[in-house]
Amino acid sequence: MHIVLYFGSFNPIHTGHLIIASAVVEREEVDALWFVVSPHNPFKNEQDLWDEQVRLELVKKSISDDSRLSCCEIEYTLPKPSYTIDTLEALKKRFPTYTFSILIGSDNIEKLHQWKDFDQLISNHHIYVYPRLNFSAESLKHPHIIAVEAPIVELSATYIRQLIQEKKSVKYIVPPVVEEYIQTHLYI
Numbered sequence: 001m002h003i004v005l006y007f008g009s010f011n012p013i014h015t016g017h018l019i020i021a022s023a024v025v026e027r028e029e030v031d032a033l034w035f036v037v038s039p040h041n042p043f044k045n046e047q048d049l050w051d052e053q054v055r056l057e058l059v060k061k062s063i064s065d066d067s068r069l070s071c072c073e074i075e076y077t078l079p080k081p082s083y084t085i086d087t088l089e090a091l092k093k094r095f096p097t098y099t100f101s102i103l104i105g106s107d108n109i110e111k112l113h114q115w116k117d118f119d120q121l122i123s124n125h126h127i128y129v130y131p132r133l134n135f136s137a138e139s140l141k142h143p144h145i146i147a148v149e150a151p152i153v154e155l156s157a158t159y160i161r162q163l164i165q166e167k168k169s170v171k172y173i174v175p176p177v178v179e180e181y182i183q184t185h186l187y188i
Contacts, residue, residue: 002029004128005072005091006103007036007084011049012182013059014160014174016153020130023150024103025068033103034072035059036087040080048161052076054181062175085117088125101126103148106135 004024010017013035025033037059039052049055056073063069074090075082084102091100102121104112106129112118121127122144130148155173163170164186170179 001031001095001097002099002101003095004030004033004101004103005036005088006033007038007082007087009038009049009157010035010055010059011157012055012160012174012178013062014155014157014178015172016155018062018175019153020103020148020150021063021069022066023130024128024148027148030101032068032070034070035063036072036075038075038082040082058175058178058181061177083116085115085121088121101128101146103128103130105130105132107132109145 006017006021006024008017017035021033021035024030037052037056040049056071056076060071063071072091074094075087078086078090088100088102091098102125104127109129112122112127115121122142126144126146128146128148130150131152133152133154160170160174163173164182170182174182
């Protein structure tokens with residue numbers, strides 16, 4: 001079974017994440033896509049993150065009606081911060097017959113060399129890359145890097161958190177379950 005792992009803080013999950021996930025899981029060689037919610041990404045400030053259990057539950061609820069998508073909690077059992085290569089090793093131990101690839105935005109290609117054990121990561125795994133604005137396909141010159149045809153979605157969790165802080169509507173840019181959580185818990 002070939003699983004593509006979509007790592008992220010999902011702080012919060014939004015429709016852009018879901019559009020990209022849907023494009024990837026439509027690929028013939030992909031059996032499923034797992035959202036790997038990172039309790040603490042080493043490139044992010046922990047104070048800016050919503051509660052890790054809230055983020056996990058919102059991802060689960062947001063994808064519950066699509067059998068092609070799952071939520072993976074493995075990083076909740078690993079030391080923090082989470083490193084992709086460590087998560088991949090843990091998953092290979094749990095699912096030795098599965099093939100795992102990762103999904104990243106094209107804006108991360110230039111930073112990929114900064115990731116822990118980058119050489120091992122790119123040698124042993126395919127990396128699916130979705131387009132971002134102002135991205136040049138020239139950086140995709142590696143046999144394990146696969147460009148994904150997907151809409152360019154310029155939507156960020158940072159923007160959504162800014163709207164929340166300003167008590168503005170997030171309708172249509174987050175799944176209904178996330179909007180409900182925001183209305184109930186954050187717009188007080």
